[in-house]
Amino acid sequence: MGFVQFKGVTKTFGKSVAVDTMDLDIARGEFFSLLGPSGCGKSTTLRMLAGFVAPSTGSIHVHGRDITRLPPEARDIGIVFQNYAIFPHMTVFDNIAFGLVERGENRADIKRKVDAALDQVGLGGFGERFERQLSGGQKQRVALARVLVIEPEILLLDEPLSALDKKMREEMKFWIKNIQKSVGITTIYVTHDQSEALTMSDRIAVMNQGRILQVGSPVEIYERPNSRFIAEFIGESNLLSGRLTAGGVRVGDTVVPAAQAQGADGAEVALLIRPEQIRLEPVTEGEAPMLTGRVADEVYQGALRRYQVETGGQTVTVEVPNRPDLAQLPPGAEVALYWTPESGVALR
């Protein structure tokens, strides 16, 4: 049984449905991400769990206990907001002490715990500062320390990196993941950035328009997406139109082996192959390729070369690592495309 459970949770605002009959099961200690485009209902889901909005129907359970009607202060759930919500009228120290003060702890304990929390997030000596004297990354650390110091059962993070610059984002990704691992806290992380979700999560739920489309590990989500939407939303993808046939997908005149190729013979499907999983070679007499085609375009990108290959009226993008031992293929060259059979996925 899941540690955090959503049972048929729906949230409507007037006529619009923000979250649609959601069922979720999150294990204790798990780093679980909600991933989806802006407006798909991620924040609403998180806010229902935190207790800021009540579900229209359905129930939410933690540890088997129904918390649907509990006020936020009775839930033992910590949340880090997108804008960090540092109290501007308090010092960093008082911000982090806030939850401890509300719990009626004595001053010596508060001082000890806040100082430890400041050290934990690498902000020792910042206690007397105010919010406006902190950089984005520092605010983020304060917000996290403020939550972790009260040792909640569940940690919620709503797009915590979106306000940071790219370099900081990369750094904080690993930092947050490390802290989460060392504390072992059940964490639900909301993001619209697939690379954050893939890097940090134990499992990911991909959402669109208030619904969960797929739940799985990063590997499952990336390599075995269950819909075109997910294939296109996560990573780069080639989606070749074809028809189901015994043993795979017929693309043009060629039958290509593919995973998930179940269904009625002749049904229209898309064949997913990731650009980096394709090997590109000059046409030779040897091993039979998956497909053949002609190079339409080549773009040099430093670490890799990106080719556009025409095959039977469709275009396939191929990323080739920039290695001197790999043949360079000029536009117009006839080429063969190879990939391992597991790399192809049939999607309806």
Next chain:
Amino acid sequence: MTERRIPLVLAILAILGFAYMLLPIVVVVLAGLTAGEFLTFPPQGLSLRWVAAFLSSEKYLSSFFFSFKLALMTMIVSTILGTAAALFLSRTNMVGRAAMRAFFLSPVVLPGVVVGFALFAFYISTGIGLSRTIWGLWIGHILYSTPYVIGTVGAALAAYDTSLEEAARSLGASPWRAFRKVTLPNISQGIQAGSIFAFIVSFGQFEVSLFLSSPNSEPLPIAMYNSLRYQFDPSAAAAGIFAITLVIASVLLTNRLVNLRTLLERRQDGS
């Protein structure tokens, strides 16, 4: 020249605007400082005789302090009611919220004569013993001042990030504690400004007071008006000087309070 220059036309308009607003004040102040017998402008020499006359006039002093007391009482109630109303308006998503807001703010746009007369007729016809009492007058002033508090606190709340309060709640604070420890300090400047407004509006209120005050407890504006009706005597202008001074002092006071606070915070920055 890298300095930004204000177009001449705008500068002239600004000066005219200032003059237009300041001139009546200058007239009152100079008229109150006249050495002559009558309320004239320009004054016939300067002296403090009418200021002294104001300070020794039982009638003016008592109405000055009556107005002061009334304005303080009004300020307290208007601040509480107006803050509560602004909070409600900012939190509810009830249908008809916009209409309700307009209704709450309507005393500002209704002519004071209408509000004053309506209350007067209401007190008389219901016979609830409020007509010509300080309590009835108080109610009228509260009605008239509260919208200013709703306006300033509403503006402060519009700029307030509600996730601060949510953060406080999920850290374990009850709704009341979260409000007192997080929301209130962050909208306090709006509340301060609103309460000063309420004080000034009440202190200068005329039309509502005209209907609701009794002859033995007249607010200052009514006392000045009554005295000027019968004798054109500069002590009314001297009273005006005190009223203006009080209003300016209260504005400067808030300004100073607010500035002092930012000043203190800067010091703590240590940078």
